[in-house]
Amino acid sequence: MYFRSTVNLSADLQTGLAGDSGAVSFKEAVLRCLPKEGGLYVPDSVPDLRPFFLHMGEETAYPELAAAVTPLLFEGDLNPLSASRVAENAFTFEPELVQLDETFSLLNLYNGPTGVFKDFGISFLAALLEELLQGETAMVIAAARGNTGVAIARAFEHREGIITTLLYPDEPIYGLESSSYVPQGGNVIPIRVKGTLDDCQKLVREVIQDRSFAERYRITGANAINPGRLLPQSFYFLYSFIKLKKHLTGELVFSIPSGNFGNLIAGLYAWKFGMPVNGYIAAMNANNYISNIKERYNYNSLGEVIKNGILADFKGGTFAHGFAGSKPAVSTIAPALDVGHPSNYERLASFYKSAPAVMQNMVFPEGIDDAGALKAMETAWKRYGIHLDPHGAVAFAAAENAAAYKDFNGHIVVLATGHPAKYADLAFKVSGKRLSLPEQLASLDRRAEPIAEIAPDLEGLESAIAGCF
Ligand SMILES: *Cc1c(COP(=O)(O)O)cnc(C)c1O
Secondary structure (H helix, E strand, O other), rough: EEEOOOOOHHHHHHHHOOOOOOEEHHHHHHHHOOOOOOOEEEEEEOOOOHHHOOOOOOOOOHHHHHHHHHHHHHOOOOOOHHHHHHHHOOOOOOOOEEEEEOOOOEEEOOOOOOEHHHHHHHHHHHHHHHHHHHHOOOOEEEEOOOOOHHHHHHHHOOOOEEEEEEEEEEOOOEOHHHHHHHHHHHOEEEEEEEOOOOHHHHHHHHHHHHHHHHHHHOOEOOOOOOOHHHHHHHHHHHHHHHHHHHHOOOOEEEEEEEEEEOOHHHHHHHHHHHOOOOOOEEEEEEOOHHHHHHHHHHHHHHHHHHHHHHHHHHOOOOOOOOOOOOOOOOOOOOOHHHOOOOHHHHHHHHHHOOHHHHOOOHEEEEEEOOHHHHHHHHHHHHOOOOOOOHHHHHHHHHHHHHOOOOOOEEEEEEEEOOOHHHHHHHHHHHHHOOOOOOOOHHHHHHHOOEEEEEEEHHHHHHHHOOOOO
């Protein structure tokens, strides 16, 4: 498949014509991470994967599915043998689909090394880069906060020749082992940037766009701006379909706890690949970007919100990231959804442009407050004897609302994106049970120190990196 930049999106949306930015291969998009024109990479042409997954049975293992579809996405840049190696290498953990009853299933995505779904995309990207680079040295760079940094460090730990530079905002750092740092013979360079997460993200973009810098170290990005991390997230939607298709009688809907909209976009890509599906619930908490736009501009339909939201963002020629619906994020019990400026909004708008009817009729935004999420945790425990983390609970609450519509006749797959034991206090509150944290997750909370502290600029970054070798 091929990718193009979202940079002409504003003009494209106004004229309805395709922009003229050049398309690049998947391999090039992964190795560059960001288009040179600016914006983000989005699929330009998409393969029909139906012949490859429609006949797959329930017994298909996750790495098998990933290995079968990956070569099609790379069209010649990755042969079936290499794709199998990437899949086997990346997925030493698997998603787990649990059918709860007629109406609901859970897609548990927290079995990876750091207990969140992000392990799936990161692990695939790490294995993919190792395969594409064939032993050549390279560097990945990422803005990191909370457990994102450890997730990236763990995934790249043993990858030959790949240095991992992590840019942290001015906050405590957790979970890294100093034995994995470059000066100690490892491959990780954690740097504290005197600034916010936004400053770190800006610096990542600058580094990638500064071609002399980027080429010197052969740098690409490991945040979700890299399509090599986002696209493989579509695999678990296909996987759910394979597991369920024999049992489905009505509609198939996914309920997705949404912060930066990465999982929602990945689900929509699965539809583009040919997966039969009827809808996606974008389950948000109090930080409901879509209803913010709706209120501010008085739009009624989702299509209007997405389209005009992005046009408003583009006012003045540059993309004011998520300006249209942005409000300062408020803290909730599901912190990964506390996003003021969703980083994949451009991709959502670009998807709207290519398939407006899908966005109008298949994406249902839903807002759930803390009380609603807690109640859903309690319902899950009382009705099914299972624990949900607060992010999964937001999605479950939204799914319950959808299932309560009188003409609803279908099955809803709820994405459980985080490990419930990470929120043991909430689990105790709703069930009276103490969950114990698996050791690999407990180690994520240990304090760690950066190698260097820099001002948010390229010079500081360059000297910090150079100082490690
Ligand atoms: C990151 C995260 C989310 C939000 O996912 P997006 O793809 O950014 O919408 C949801 N749940 C958990 C546990 C997360 O870590």
